[in-house]
Amino acid sequence: MARPALKPRKSPKQARSSETVEAIVEAAARILEVKGVEGFNTNAVALRAGVSIGSLYQYFPNKHALIAELLRRSVASLRDGVTQAAQLAQGAPLREGMRLLIRAAVDHQLARPMLEKLLDYQEARLPMDTQRRAIAEDLQAQLVNFLNHHRGAVSVSDLTVAALDSQAIARALIDAAAERDETDARLIERRVLAAVMGYLTAPPQRGD
Amino acid sequence: MARPALKPRKSPKQARSSETVEAIVEAAARILEVKGVEGFNTNAVALRAGVSIGSLYQYFPNKHALIAELLRRSVASLRDGVTQAAQLAQGAPLREGMRLLIRAAVDHQLARPMLEKLLDYQEARLPMDTQRRAIAEDLQAQLVNFLNHHRGAVSVSDLTVAALDSQAIARALIDAAAERDETDARLIERRVLAAVMGYLTAPPQRGD
């Protein structure tokens, strides 16, 4: 009942309105990057998009739907990158496959580091709509599947946990690097790979 | 000029007002945990603290000063834990010393996972006052110092980066575990240790 509607109010039929929607989404991203969640308000987004506040509400039922859309696009883009990487990783040894997956994550997150960090935080607080859930589950499934092909070399027994934790490690190290204004993707990739491989292949202690 | 003042407006002289301040700080923490930054407002904090809004502004010049105080306390508490752990870690081998340091971090963050995650995000956006900077630098220095004692075994050349990244890994894995409602500190500790050791001791690739 009180669940916020995140679906588009109206979907654009003409090219004109598609451009409007794109302008709004991009403006929302910029505002989030520059002002953070606190400075994020619909009037500012509309202004930045060069569009009236009324137009914004033609396509987004409320403020949260804007962030939900950014989140949807971000996860979808990461998922697509990982899908490609997972193709290449087919049959490769654990370490090399992992390197490719991590590369996809680094490239994705380094494109808009501030925005991604912010969205990562929002992810936990915003209810996940069906569409985003599907994409997120697809992404997670691909990682688990990859790990499963190498389960002999992986010492963590719960691959679901392993996939989630690997994502968490990658995100954290990429965020940290971006905070220091690092831009060398390969360098970051190496460090993430080291941490993730350490995590995955550490000799099991007693118990687990 | 436009820099927000985060210092207390007035410092409590009597026991009565100390209790007021404590009530306010604790209420601020609860509100952040339950409602997030979006639902965080001074009126709500005062109400929850059982104190008038006027009293709140006697001790905190503005809303951000409340979060700054929470941040200060959190970093101070982590620093204290790490200081103790670093004592014990003196002379221990890298792995065992690291385990102690990580244990401190896990214990700290697992005490109030939601709050810590949120504060972590705020940390980047709020200007760091002199006091918090000093504490944070002390913490960082202790980690660097510890790593320096084992620099033979650490393959990362920049120990400052290594310390920051280790903290990032720990925070991320603890957050992820808390998100899954895990509570077994030792289990989390092991996973963090595996990742951090992997990060620190990975054989260097060509370059660095």
Add this chain to the structure above:
DNA sequence: TTAAAATATGAGTAATTACTCATATTATGT
């Protein structure tokens, strides 16, 4: 006992902001 200092109160204010709606403009199909 009493003056001064410390502390507490909460109605009130100005600013911000999410969102609506009546109306205007533009595009499409026939």
Add this chain to the structure above:
DNA sequence: ACATAATATGAGTAATTACTCATATTTTAA
């Protein structure tokens, strides 16, 4: 050319919220 659908507009509204200030109460100290 024209009717209809799609799209765009932005002044206006109700709600929220950060913060003030004049006043009241409590504590301290002489």
